[in-house]
Amino acid sequence: MKIQKFKKRIGLIGFGCVGQGLYDVVEASRHLGWEIGSICVKDKEKPRTLPASAFTYSVQDVLQDPSLDIIAELISDPAEALVILRQALQKGKTVVSANKKVIAENLPELISLQQKHGGVLLYEASVCGSIPVLRTLEAYYGSEPLVEVRGILNGSSNYILSKLHAERGNFQSALAQAQELGFAEADPSLDVEGTDALNKLCILAAHAYGLLVHPDEVLHFGIQHVTAEAVELAASLNCRIKLVGSLKATSNGQVALQVLPTFIPESDALYDVEAEFNGLEIEGQFAGKQFLKGRGAGSHPTGSAVWADVAAAVRGYRYTYPKLCTSQVSATSGEEELTFLLHGEPEYVAEVSKQLKADIRSQAPDQSQVIVSLSPQQLKQHQDLLKQKGLFVAAIPAGVVLDIVPELLGRAEAIAIGE
Numbered sequence: 001m002k003i004q005k006f007k008k009r010i011g012l013i014g015f016g017c018v019g020q021g022l023y024d025v026v027e028a029s030r031h032l033g034w035e036i037g038s039i040c041v042k043d044k045e046k047p048r049t050l051p052a053s054a055f056t057y058s059v060q061d062v063l064q065d066p067s068l069d070i071i072a073e074l075i076s077d078p079a080e081a082l083v084i085l086r087q088a089l090q091k092g093k094t095v096v097s098a099n100k101k102v103i104a105e106n107l108p109e110l111i112s113l114q115q116k117h118g119g120v121l122l123y124e125a126s127v128c129g130s131i132p133v134l135r136t137l138e139a140y141y142g143s144e145p146l147v148e149v150r151g152i153l154n155g156s157s158n159y160i161l162s163k164l165h166a167e168r169g170n171f172q173s174a175l176a177q178a179q180e181l182g183f184a185e186a187d188p189s190l191d192v193e194g195t196d197a198l199n200k201l202c203i204l205a206a207h208a209y210g211l212l213v214h215p216d217e218v219l220h221f222g223i224q225h226v227t228a229e230a231v232e233l234a235a236s237l238n239c240r241i242k243l244v245g246s247l248k249a250t251s252n253g254q255v256a257l258q259v260l261p262t263f264i265p266e267s268d269a270l271y272d273v274e275a276e277f278n279g280l281e282i283e284g285q286f287a288g289k290q291f292l293k294g295r296g297a298g299s300h301p302t303g304s305a306v307w308a309d310v311a312a313a314v315r316g317y318r319y320t321y322p323k324l325c326t327s328q329v330s331a332t333s334g335e336e337e338l339t340f341l342l343h344g345e346p347e348y349v350a351e352v353s354k355q356l357k358a359d360i361r362s363q364a365p366d367q368s369q370v371i372v373s374l375s376p377q378q379l380k381q382h383q384d385l386l387k388q389k390g391l392f393v394a395a396i397p398a399g400v401v402l403d404i405v406p407e408l409l410g411r412a413e414a415i416a417i418g419e
């Protein structure tokens with residue numbers, strides 16, 4: 001076989017945590033024929049690891065450069081990222097992105113731009129960092145009906161929760177560490193309010209079930225109101241609180257979607273997914289359960305995922321969205337009753353419990369914590385009120401034995417967290 005000389009040039013837009021990660025990975029692979037041809041950033045004053053001559057400050061310098069084989073969009077500004085992706089795809093270019101917010105909110109348009117102009121968009125790095133989830137769903141599970149896809153989809157919130165459980169640490173300092181390590185979004189409220197996990201879940205829904213759903217339509221709560229008492233309660237039940245995104249096929253042909261802080265027992269594969277790691281359990285109708293675990297955030301792990309996309313795209317790979325073409329499914333929050341912990345100011349907990357018409361199973365003497373049974377659909381209807389009142393909401397799966405909860409709640413003490 002004749003070996004052909006391979007030379008491919010990448011245009012890089014964004015040189016922060018992920019952009020630098022991609023740069024390092026590509027530099028380490030120069031012998032394979034790859035090079036970064038052009039780098040665009042925004043801030044002219046920022047100190048850089050490369051000489052000023054390596055950079056341009058005009059996105060158009062990259063988008064209009066005919067010598068580039070592929071563009072990597074890795075910026076932190078979602079509005080500008082959408083403009084870049086639109087323009088690249090309208091020109092029929094090949095582009096990769098890690099921007100889950102832009103992709104989740106605009107997937108129908110981004111798919112149709114590829115169909116219309118012949119361009120290609122890959123975005124493996126946007127979901128679960130270094131774990132190859134989208135290509136696994138596309139290539140391996142493209143034909144098999146899936147029972148459930150669930151997992152830890154956000155590294156920063158998992159890092160914070162791990163610190164709270166392991167060290168009974170402080171929320172704000174754990175978040176500051178996640179930011180320092182490059183795991184958090186430029187706007188960290190996306191991480192802690194569950195929006196980043198939600199965006200990833202919506203992208204997974206398209207590839208796992210052929211469901212195009214806008215993030216605004218999906219039930220989701222974050223960890224921003226987690227309390228020391230909730231962590232203690234979970235630990236006393238031999239559980240860890242994790243932020244879990246799940247997609248589940250329902251008996252009436254819908255897909256139930258939700259992102260919820262959840263009490264995860266020791267027997268669950270997600271229990272040992274700690275720090276910035278993500279974990280995804282995929283249950284196929286015939287294959288049964290499989291579990292993927294790896295780094296969900298960070299410079300080199302995410303840079304590696306972007307590079308895998310760059311290499312695949314240049315070799316002709318594109319998503320075919322097999323289930324979008326073959327299935328017609330709609331979204332629901334889920335009708336099956338579940339058990340939830342609500343925790344917050346006693347008067348708000350009482351008010352919200354009344355509004356929810358929830359079946360109260362246990363409550364703390366001061367009424368700051370209640371264990372209730374209700375459907376995710378009920379919860380979704382009152383999602384805004386619960387958020388407005390600053391309540392912490394966590395799902396407690398059926399397998400967790402709650403016999404000792406009344407006793408645990410009875411001795412609940414007020415412990416401040418995150419102040």
Ligand SMILES: NC(=O)C1=CN([C@@H]2O[C@H](COP(=O)(O)OP(=O)(O)OC[C@H]3O[C@@H](n4cnc5c(N)ncnc54)[C@H](OP(=O)(O)O)[C@@H]3O)[C@@H](O)[C@H]2O)C=CC1
Pocket residue numbers: 013014015016017018019040041042043044046059074075076077080098099100125126129182183184185186296297298299302
């Ligand atoms: N951090 C992570 O672990 C992961 C991040 N992602 C996603 O990757 C993307 C990048 O994240 P990350 O690297 O962490 O972000 P950073 O904040 O570290 O870096 C952002 C980069 O974007 C550049 N930038 C911002 N706005 C513009 C603009 N208008 N024009 C040109 N350049 C611009 C910044 O320029 P300047 O340097 O001049 O400020 C900076 O270089 C985001 O979409 C994020 O959601 C996905 C998976 C993991």
Ligand SMILES: N[C@@H](CC=O)C(=O)O
Pocket residue numbers: 126128129153154155156157183184185191196296297298
């Ligand atoms: N902020 C995100 C980065 C990766 O997607 C996270 O913490 O998971």
